[in-house]
Amino acid sequence: MARSAYEELESRYEVLSRLSSMAALLRWDSAIFMPPGATVDRSDDLVALETIRHHLGSNQEHACLLAEAESRSEQLNSWQRANLKEMRRLWMHDSAVDPELARAIVKLSGKLVADWKQARKDNNFLVFLPGMEIMVTLQREIAEAKADYLGVTPYEALMDAYEPGARCSQIDVLFDELAAYLPDLLNRVAERNSGCAGNTPVRGPFDISSQIKFCTQLVREIGYDFDRGRLDQSDQAFTLVGLRDDVRIAVRFCEDDFSCSITAAIHETGHAIYELGRPARWYHQPVGRSRGGSIHESQALMYAMIAGRSREFISYLAPLVIEAFGGAGPAWELPNIARSFLQVKPSLIRVNADEISYPLHVILRYRLEQALLNGDLSVCDLPGAWNDGMVELLGVAPDSDAQGCLQDVHWSRGLFGYFPVYALGALTAAQLYQAACASSPDIQLKLSCGDFSPLTSWVRKNIHKQVSRYDTNELIARASGNPLGTEALKTHLKQRYLHETVFGIGEK
Amino acid sequence: MARSAYEELESRYEVLSRLSSMAALLRWDSAIFMPPGATVDRSDDLVALETIRHHLGSNQEHACLLAEAESRSEQLNSWQRANLKEMRRLWMHDSAVDPELARAIVKLSGKLVADWKQARKDNNFLVFLPGMEIMVTLQREIAEAKADYLGVTPYEALMDAYEPGARCSQIDVLFDELAAYLPDLLNRVAERNSGCAGNTPVRGPFDISSQIKFCTQLVREIGYDFDRGRLDQSDQAFTLVGLRDDVRIAVRFCEDDFSCSITAAIHETGHAIYELGRPARWYHQPVGRSRGGSIHESQALMYAMIAGRSREFISYLAPLVIEAFGGAGPAWELPNIARSFLQVKPSLIRVNADEISYPLHVILRYRLEQALLNGDLSVCDLPGAWNDGMVELLGVAPDSDAQGCLQDVHWSRGLFGYFPVYALGALTAAQLYQAACASSPDIQLKLSCGDFSPLTSWVRKNIHKQVSRYDTNELIARASGNPLGTEALKTHLKQRYLHETVFGIGEK
Structure with missing residues (x-):
């Protein structure tokens, strides 16, 4: 018997979840055991992972599966319905954002964390300033793109990624x-x-x-x-x-x-x-x-x-x-x-x-x-x-x-x-x-x-x-x-x- | 200007390479720092990574890009031509094998390594035997599938993954x-x-x-x-x-x-x-x-x-x-x-x-x-x-x-x-x-x-x-x-x- 759209989604989201887990382990390793010379290449690894995750999590096929599963949601139990709702939320967050922008933020953050460490060590805000200005600009772009999609204010759209449903x-x-x-x-x-x-x-x-x-x-x-x-x-x-x-x-x-x-x-x-x-x-x-x-x-x-x-x-x-x-x-x-x-x-x-x-x-x-x-x-x-x-x-x-x-x-x-x-x-x-x-x-x-x-x-x-x-x-x-x-x-x-x-x- | 097929392949292979790097880091972590309770889920992470890598590395679009790049290989320098040749070799290894089979081997190896450790510790070959029998069967399937593709004997086809061009x-x-x-x-x-x-x-x-x-x-x-x-x-x-x-x-x-x-x-x-x-x-x-x-x-x-x-x-x-x-x-x-x-x-x-x-x-x-x-x-x-x-x-x-x-x-x-x-x-x-x-x-x-x-x-x-x-x-x-x-x-x-x-x- 063919898998239902919902079942197919479950299988895809498991893969997406595991990709995120790997990114988390890479970050853990960067903080704990990674040798210092590997900073740049590790940051590129995280960009690559984000590219794949974004590609798999926001493509057209995925959108069709979501729509189909939602149209038959009465066949699902309460956990599955809650799961489908969360899938839609994640999909909105992913597809609202241009993949280039998402990558740019991952890439910038690798560099900005290094700048920040240096700035804090030297107590020199100027080391942090230029990268932070770019970061604020990129965050504003993300916030505006998501705000339209989610029907909330730009700042709420950013919060929503960490605190779903948060309203000012x-x-x-x-x-x-x-x-x-x-x-x-x-x-x-x-x-x-x-x-x-x-x-x-x-x-x-x-x-x-x-x-x-x-x-x-x-x-x-x-x-x-x-x-x-x-x-x-x-x-x-x-x-x-x-x-x-x-x-x-x-x-x-x-x-x-x-x-x-x-x-x-x-x-x-x-x-x-x-x-x-x-x-x-x-x-x-x-x-x-x-x-x-x-x-x-x-x-x-x-x-x-x-x-x-x-x-x-x-x-x-x-x-x-x-x-x-x-x-x-x-x-x-x-x-x-x-x-x-x-x-x-x-x-x-x-x-x-x-x-x-x-x-x-x-x-x-x-x-x-x-x-x-x-x-x-x-x-x-x-x-x-x-x-x-x-x-x-x-x-x-x-x-x-x-x-x-x-x-x-x-x-x-x-x-x-x-x-x-x-x-x-x-x-x-x-x-x-x-x-x-x-x-x-x-x-x-x-x-x-x-x-x-x-x-x-x-x-x-x-x-x-x-x-x-x-x-x-x-x-x-x-x-x-x-x-x-x-x-x-x-x-x-x-x-x-x-x-x-x-x-x-x-x-x- | 649009990217050439060769350039597109370079960009794809970078992603594939990084996925393999992550699998390597996951394995390193498993050997050095992973807590014992995580064995099963880590093995599933590796299966997921292999699934994605296999999917990205052997799909039809990829085959078309390879054919197109090869048809224009006279425009490439000697490093690029050698690169294209290696891409084709990797592609043959990947596409020769049914993804289910590739996954089954990754999955089995997680379990068999655990069996092997136990068997060696207890000096009891019987603990190792059943899993190893399945492994030999799966390896035979892989060997035969690749042998047809590469035009070599089954054993040579297996060696080729580690020692390209090896002949008995x-x-x-x-x-x-x-x-x-x-x-x-x-x-x-x-x-x-x-x-x-x-x-x-x-x-x-x-x-x-x-x-x-x-x-x-x-x-x-x-x-x-x-x-x-x-x-x-x-x-x-x-x-x-x-x-x-x-x-x-x-x-x-x-x-x-x-x-x-x-x-x-x-x-x-x-x-x-x-x-x-x-x-x-x-x-x-x-x-x-x-x-x-x-x-x-x-x-x-x-x-x-x-x-x-x-x-x-x-x-x-x-x-x-x-x-x-x-x-x-x-x-x-x-x-x-x-x-x-x-x-x-x-x-x-x-x-x-x-x-x-x-x-x-x-x-x-x-x-x-x-x-x-x-x-x-x-x-x-x-x-x-x-x-x-x-x-x-x-x-x-x-x-x-x-x-x-x-x-x-x-x-x-x-x-x-x-x-x-x-x-x-x-x-x-x-x-x-x-x-x-x-x-x-x-x-x-x-x-x-x-x-x-x-x-x-x-x-x-x-x-x-x-x-x-x-x-x-x-x-x-x-x-x-x-x-x-x-x-x-x-x-x-x-x-x-x-x-x-x-x-x-x-x-x-």
Whole structure:
């Protein structure tokens, strides 16, 4: 019997998925093991892969198959219908864009990442400027081409690739609420903590191989499966996404600080456990992909921040840290180590920010990239606008671009419209965690012996196994009972940083 | 102006080349860093990649372009004509084979390699038998399909994929001469050395990380470029081939022996320097690929065996080894260490064999795989036939299949018709080295201070930069002045093992 159009599409999308997986592995390898001389040829490999993927994913035959399958969609079950819907979405993203343009962006990003590294190293924005100007122009072209196709604004069209269905009308409301609330909360927390027991900094160096060993053991206990993954050292923390049984995490280790690497390792573990929980049957199908950036980020933040900095987990973690890295003196007493994970202080670098500051870093980028794209801000004015925004939102200003607008790799890699997912993820994490704890009181209790498994069971069932079966809004509402809002995050932050008294914090 | 058919083909072959490069990187990753749980999905990735490569490399449009380019070949220069000839050869290999069959072999080989590992570990041939029977059947189908197309015998059709233009009539003559000469030479060397100073075995363990450090330093001095490569630990030594500026070598290290890993590291360095010397302009074109298995192997054997075991290089290497690994006692005296690299003794394992025994191991496999394919030998009788052949050619018999017919991965990976290149490589290495030394007396002299650069200059010009511009026979004749024969190897072996007196060997 001949295959139906839908079946043919499933078989084609599996191939497309595997091509994307290979590109992901090539990028992972570039970050971890590739020798420096291979940069140019590797970038050409990625262009070739993108050319093939684009060619296979947006040709005419493909369009006919989609139309035919849609005309008979009543014969499909609910997973298949959701799959077909996602196929159409991917097809729109691919076919909206001239393949030459898609290739140009892949090619430019190879070079721009190198420029960015150099610029950041030398603290010289001018090294980054010319390539970034071209990148903004190309992104604008992509945004406009997709906007027509998807019937949304250009910026929404870019976001849609990372956060399907994202609309500024919804995000603006959420972000405005946060921008109105968080700076004030920062002040109230600072006020409350003045006079409380402070944090005495511990002194390194902390041997990198001991940190790797510690994080390896910790994430294994949290539930990361080393039979289907590995942990490596890298310049930037990330999770290799796209290989079904091979979800590798990479962490940046610094000799003078163990807490960043621990937080990063748990964060990437949250991402990885989501990926490892995607159903095998649908793994290489569009519906089997993770739902989008904000849900993905929510899993990472829930593990690293909401659960990972709960007093229950900190009381488990701090003694282990002391055992592994501990020295003499008051800095190494238990309350001080515990407090080191709970510091709140506006600072310059997003990836090291505390839970309260973090969304403000994101809101800054959300505003700036919209201004860059719609022409309200030119690239040469970016450093100044960045610094002004930092002062407005966080009350601190970087004294160098390396610590300012050159800190993130995203724009160099062509990721415009990506940043909002980080703050949406924080909102989602708080809301899902609240629902999870309400349905399973075990979750918090078990964290005090380092056991994440009740939490993992809940998210696996309510989030991971659902992958892209529902829209993001529907997925959140089904899992938590409510549409996404800011209340859960506000409640969580108030509770942890204003009301709880723990490890000497908040005790006068 | 529209692109010519030839130009269009160049652009398509670049993409095909890059797909093959990615498959090579996936295989490298599988061997070095992939977590164990990913085996099945990785094998499916490779099947998908092969499907796409096959589809792009053998479709009808492609056939038309080839025909059109050939009809206007008088407009092409000599490199382009050679390129077109190689395109046609690749096209014949691809289009001769039903894509289902090609996929089936890729798929089976993933499983059979796992079976083979298990069988070798448990010394249980029965674990390997059922998969190997299917593999032989599939290889027979491929061989017959290609034989019709190429107008050669089925076995020659398989060899042609690894050793373009290989004919049994030529190989049989060369191998019969070796099979007649080498066993007798082994006896004469044994007779001469009886009564000479022997080799006192050194005792390990030798720390693996010290061995890695030593080999890294050594291959860097020999000329391996770590800016375009890296050295890793692996179960089997191999070189990652196909990434222009990223030619990684992998070496097996054992705690109780440093000499195997040193030899393997130099061997892979020979392969890598060939790869790194391929001209960038033609790198991703068929004419820019290495000429074939025997030339490739000749470079590795020339570095590791012919130059690497010369008295000049050994007198440089032995003191370094003593400095790095040395202990007390007579075993660690210079002549003894030097002699350890020059032992000649028939043994069971091909990859550890001395220069005289090595071709005999290969001749055995050449005979057996022909017998398997033409049905003269059934897979269940392979262990017995292997052991009989070992006795006949080398005078030793394995007491286990793990040390016998299960020692090589090749058949599991679907590499039938590959083995002959090893012995052809030995012949080629000797003949090229003889010519190189005749034209540049510096080559041998400089080896005594560890300097391979005069040798590298000669092979770079005469072999590496020529890539696939000429047939193998023509390439060898141009470089050495003669068609490939056995005289140079015989002369080399006689000279080194019967006439030279060095480090106490041959001195009564």
